[in-house]
Amino acid sequence: MFTYIVRRLLIGVLTLMVVTCIIYGLIRNMPGTPLTLLQQETRMDFQMSPDTIRRLEAMYHLDKTWYEGYAYWLGDLMQGDLGRSISSRRRVTTIVAERLPRTLLLTGSSLLLTYVLCIPLGLWATASAGTVQERVLITFLYMLFALPAYVAAVYLKLIVAVRLELLPLYGTTGDNFRELDFAAQMWDIIRHSLLPVFCFTYGSLAYYTRFVKSNMMEVVQQDYIRTAKAKGVGPMKLIAVHAFRNTLIPLVTMIGLTLPVLLGGSVILESIFEWNGIGRLFIDSLGKRDYPMIMALTLIFSVMTLAGQLLADILYAVVDPRITYK
Amino acid sequence: MSTHPEPRGQVPQSELEAKAERTAKQSRGFWVSSWINFRRRKLAMAALVYVVLMALVAIFSPAIVGTKPVVCRYKGSLYFPAMGYFKTSWENAIFRTGDRFANRYEENLKQNDPESWAIWPLVRQDPLERVRDDWFADQSGNPTQEGRPSLQNLLGTDSSGIDVFAQLVHGTRIALLVGFVSMGLASLIGITVGACSGYFGGWIDSIFSRVIEVVLCIPTLILIIALLAIVTQPTIWHVVLVIGLTGWTGIARLTRAEFMKLKQIEYVAAARSMGAGPIRIMFVHILRNSLAPILVPITFGIATAILTESALSFLGIGAPPPTPTWGRVLSEGNNNIQSMWWLVAFPGLAIFATVLAYNLIGEGIQESTDPRTRDGR
Numbered sequence: 001m002f003t004y005i006v007r008r009l010l011i012g013v014l015t016l017m018v019v020t021c022i023i024y025g026l027i028r029n030m031p032g033t034p035l036t037l038l039q040q041e042t043r044m045d046f047q048m049s050p051d052t053i054r055r056l057e058a059m060y061h062l063d064k065t066w067y068e069g070y071a072y073w074l075g076d077l078m079q080g081d082l083g084r085s086i087s088s089r090r091r092v093t094t095i096v097a098e099r100l101p102r103t104l105l106l107t108g109s110s111l112l113l114t115y116v117l118c119i120p121l122g123l124w125a126t127a128s129a130g131t132v133q134e135r136v137l138i139t140f141l142y143m144l145f146a147l148p149a150y151v152a153a154v155y156l157k158l159i160v161a162v163r164l165e166l167l168p169l170y171g172t173t174g175d176n177f178r179e180l181d182f183a184a185q186m187w188d189i190i191r192h193s194l195l196p197v198f199c200f201t202y203g204s205l206a207y208y209t210r211f212v213k214s215n216m217m218e219v220v221q222q223d224y225i226r227t228a229k230a231k232g233v234g235p236m237k238l239i240a241v242h243a244f245r246n247t248l249i250p251l252v253t254m255i256g257l258t259l260p261v262l263l264g265g266s267v268i269l270e271s272i273f274e275w276n277g278i279g280r281l282f283i284d285s286l287g288k289r290d291y292p293m294i295m296a297l298t299l300i301f302s303v304m305t306l307a308g309q310l311l312a313d314i315l316y317a318v319v320d321p322r323i324t325y326k
Numbered sequence: 327m328s329t330h331p332e333p334r335g336q337v338p339q340s341e342l343e344a345k346a347e348r349t350a351k352q353s354r355g356f357w358v359s360s361w362i363n364f365r366r367r368k369l370a371m372a373a374l375v376y377v378v379l380m381a382l383v384a385i386f387s388p389a390i391v392g393t394k395p396v397v398c399r400y401k402g403s404l405y406f407p408a409m410g411y412f413k414t415s416w417e418n419a420i421f422r423t424g425d426r427f428a429n430r431y432e433e434n435l436k437q438n439d440p441e442s443w444a445i446w447p448l449v450r451q452d453p454l455e456r457v458r459d460d461w462f463a464d465q466s467g468n469p470t471q472e473g474r475p476s477l478q479n480l481l482g483t484d485s486s487g488i489d490v491f492a493q494l495v496h497g498t499r500i501a502l503l504v505g506f507v508s509m510g511l512a513s514l515i516g517i518t519v520g521a522c523s524g525y526f527g528g529w530i531d532s533i534f535s536r537v538i539e540v541v542l543c544i545p546t547l548i549l550i551i552a553l554l555a556i557v558t559q560p561t562i563w564h565v566v567l568v569i570g571l572t573g574w575t576g577i578a579r580l581t582r583a584e585f586m587k588l589k590q591i592e593y594v595a596a597a598r599s600m601g602a603g604p605i606r607i608m609f610v611h612i613l614r615n616s617l618a619p620i621l622v623p624i625t626f627g628i629a630t631a632i633l634t635e636s637a638l639s640f641l642g643i644g645a646p647p648p649t650p651t652w653g654r655v656l657s658e659g660n661n662n663i664q665s666m667w668w669l670v671a672f673p674g675l676a677i678f679a680t681v682l683a684y685n686l687i688g689e690g691i692q693e694s695t696d697p698r699t700r701d702g703r
Contacts, residue, residue: 011536015536015539015543016543018536019543019544022540023544023548023552026552027548027552030552030555030556031558142685143682146629146678146681146682146685146686147678147681147682148633148637148677148678150636150637150640150656151656151678154656154659154660154663154670154674155670155671155674157660158663158667158670161663162663162664162667264545268637268640268641271641272660282547282548283547283641286548286551294548298544298545298548301545302543305542305543306539306543
């Protein structure tokens with residue numbers, strides 16, 4: 001197991017280097033550099049003298065070819081330095097640390113809600129398989145799964161925020177946030193995050209509930225369930241204790257695969273709700289050609305994807321004793 | 327003895343008949359029985375009907391909505407100017423550069439040639455431009471802003487007065503193009519990569535697996551935006567190409583798994599012993615038997631591709647502005663959400679229904695081709 005993890009980590013580092021190299025090459029070859037884009041701004045304080053431009057170009061290694069620039073970036077990374085954002089001149093790590101809690105608020109609560117709700121729903125659907133209510137629920141969940149999150153987001157904004165005026169249309173906090181006391185601030189954040197959290201949750205909730213149900217339906221047909229039934233185990237205990245424990249295996253491994261979404265957020269949902277999280281930061285940086293920022297976010301996303309896959313494989317071996325890695 | 331000669335030596339007639347009966351009752355093939363099973367699923371069939379209908383709408387979109395005549399007789403010859411909606415250069419040059427109609431067909435046709443006649447599309451609205459007052463004698467121009475749904479503009483107009491119904495109908499063509507062409511490309515890459523890495527194994531498999539891992543690790547959006555930024559004037563074809571180039575990993579993984587499973591079955595060994603080469607075994611013998619499970623992620627992939635294109639248009643980085651796509655109309659609805667609900671409701675419904683249909687078909691294929699589930703009920 002230990003050698004397996006070490007080998008996977010080594011391969012992972014290699015994959016990361018290839019990924020970051022490709023991305024660096026791609027974004028450096030996109031038309032426009034952060035400095036030329038800044039020059040197009042009409043505001044006076046962005047107008048730079050040729051000397052300043054040359055100095056900044058040297059500072060961000062823009063005067064070198066992309067592979068030399070990548071080598072510099074890699075060198076800085078080895079020393080734990082992700083660099084400074086070109087457009088705001090602040091440390092990349094500071095900006096990410098500032099944005100991350102906002103994205104985590106959405107993705108974390110959505111993940112929690114999904115897991116808390118999908119298990120009882122899935123179990124209920126198994127217990128009442130074949131009834132009208134179960135059919136209705138499963139069909140409804142299927143429709144939800146096919147409903148794209150951004151379509152749902154715009155619909156919800158239209159109905160809840162514009163027509164009924166129940167919740168704010170967009171933003172992370174209200175305009176008068178600073179003047180509110182603590183309880184009112186909390187309430188303000190909750191009001192603003194309700195719609196985005198819902199949009200983040202419903203799709204995965206639908207998917208996971210169906211997942212739990214289909215796994216349960218398979219387990220319920222096993223011989224040991226019939227044995228338990230023959231021994232006189234009650235229907236609730238049969239499903240909750242005997243059957244459900246065996247469907248936990250695929251469910252646990254799914255946690256690993258949600259890691260990249262957890263930290264990466266969603267570009268499109270954050271854009272729709274003007275939620276200043278990681279996803280929006282990403283698309284803004286792309287527009288500004290803010291190379292250090294894009295590289296840092298790509299790195300986070302790739303590390304999370306790889307770590308998630310590794311975690312899934314390890315969890316698989318932990319919860320299922322039949323699986324061993326060499 | 328009869329005067330007729332016996333057909334085949336001494337074989338009696340009755341035995342021949344029995345043999346004919348045996349061959350007549352030959353069991354159904356895999357695809358036929360799958361199709362019969364698929365047809366029993368009402369939802370999947372409804373989805374299939376919807377998709378076929380959408381394809382028809384896409385093909386006949388210029389005849390459904392447009393301001394250019396489908397057929398017209400002008401100065402002694404027949405023209406099909408509506409073809410211009412498929413490709414600008416297909417609109418006959420006489421209307422574009424020769425007599426400079428500038429979309430005002432009705433008036434110009436009458437003025438330049440009193441003998442002319444034209445067959446018009448069902449709804450005379452344009453997906454790219456606002457219909458002006460002087461375009462048609464019996465139809466007033468579109469409102470310049472906030473046109474609610476009305477008899478003239480069935481689904482309303484957007485903020486620049488372009489008819490939404492026209493945009494959605496012509497957007498069907500884009501959705502179809504994106505779905506089929508990009509997934510066709512993705513399946514070509516995915517099946518080839520998956521087949522090679524599953525069949526040969528060894529170092530080929532290691533390399534391809536690493537490539538798949540790298541593509542999975544790169545955020546799809548950054549890859550698409552960066553690739554689109556390379557071309558100076560991205561068209562819808564570039565978007566299609568990029569979605570195809572980034573969306574093949576799922577197909578490749580499944581193909582790989584199928585090939586690894588099937589290459590150990592006896593018929594592959596039999597084919598090899600008869601001298602079949604690896605290409606022949608891979609694409610004639612194994613692929614044919616693994617096509618059903620591979621078809622499932624391809625169908626889901628069509629839904630994802632349409633979704634991705636709409637999302638890109640929504641974010642404003644997809645096809646350039648005059649292209650009528652569902653995502654762009656929805657995005658405009660999002661920007662004008664306070665006042666123009668029809669810009670949200672209708673394109674959203676179009677995207678949802680199409681994605682749902684492809685998902686239903688995908689699941690229908692999965693259930694009707696998998697022997698474990700299809701014979702169970």
